[in-house]
Amino acid sequence: MRVLVVEDEPRLVEALKQVLTKNKYAVDIAMNGRDGLFHGREYDYDVAIVDLGLPEVNGIELIRTLRAEGKTFPIIILTARSNWQQKVIGLEVGADDYLVKPFINEELIARLNALVRRSAGSATPIIEAGAISLDTAKKVASVNGEEIELTSYEYNTLEYLILKKDKVISKVELTEHLYDQDYDRDSNVIEVFVGRLRKKLDPTGELKPITTVRGQGYRINY
Structure with missing residues (x-):
């Protein structure tokens, strides 16, 4: 944020x-x-x-x-x-x-x-998107009740996508909301974080929690 x-x-x-x-x-x-x-x-x-x-x-x-x-x-x-x-x-x-x-x-x-x-329309610290649950007070993510280890940037990316789960979020918007002003907005770091998130959230490829909308950005599935 x-x-x-x-x-x-x-x-x-x-x-x-x-x-x-x-x-x-x-x-x-x-x-x-x-x-x-x-x-x-x-x-x-x-x-x-x-x-x-x-x-x-x-x-x-x-x-x-x-x-x-x-x-x-x-x-x-x-x-x-x-x-x-x-x-x-x-x-x-x-x-x-x-x-x-x-x-x-x-x-x-x-x-x-x-x-x-x-x-974002949530009254409690716990927000959910399908099998994914975030404790926004403790900054902890879980999948099917099992806590997963995320870096700060990975957590921030996931939290923003879930808080905006009714929208397709562009890489530019993610960069503007998650990183400091002098951040290199031309880098592919968002793609890297989303790729890591997919592997950590869905190592077997069954849940498919994050969809790439071609030419637009990313959307959380729930």
Whole structure:
């Protein structure tokens, strides 16, 4: 999943990047509201983390603008302010949740995971596609109840396909949602990951969990 972090405190930015990367998120950073607005307009994120006290364009205005322009990805507010009115305003202009700094990393990750699941129509951490089951809280995949070992990139690819299981997902879309901005989008790495996934999910070739739609991309079978 790809997350946009809009925060102007360098130490917090570094800490967020570390914890998000550890939890299998691809992370884009904006250090002010103007850059955050640019990123939010240009890319289709799975979720965003926005500080309210941003320079150049404050968090409230950033969220209001993105929502007015039709951006629907979930947004969670980070704020050091104890004034409850600011939190209410943030939610009213389009944020989906909030955390007050300082916060516990585990709570942030739990809230982010929940927002991503809900945006895909799932209310619980367990999502399924046929014989495949994902625990999105623990980041674990199983086939017919048996846990399988996946790398972070393999898991992220599978999770995205299952969360979007009603769609054909192009290699470009997978790359944009799973990997950092400077990633080589001309590489064949998506094909490699999908090939590995097929072998791990379906070593006997019976389930055929991932279909290649020629000229379009991939679709999960369920």
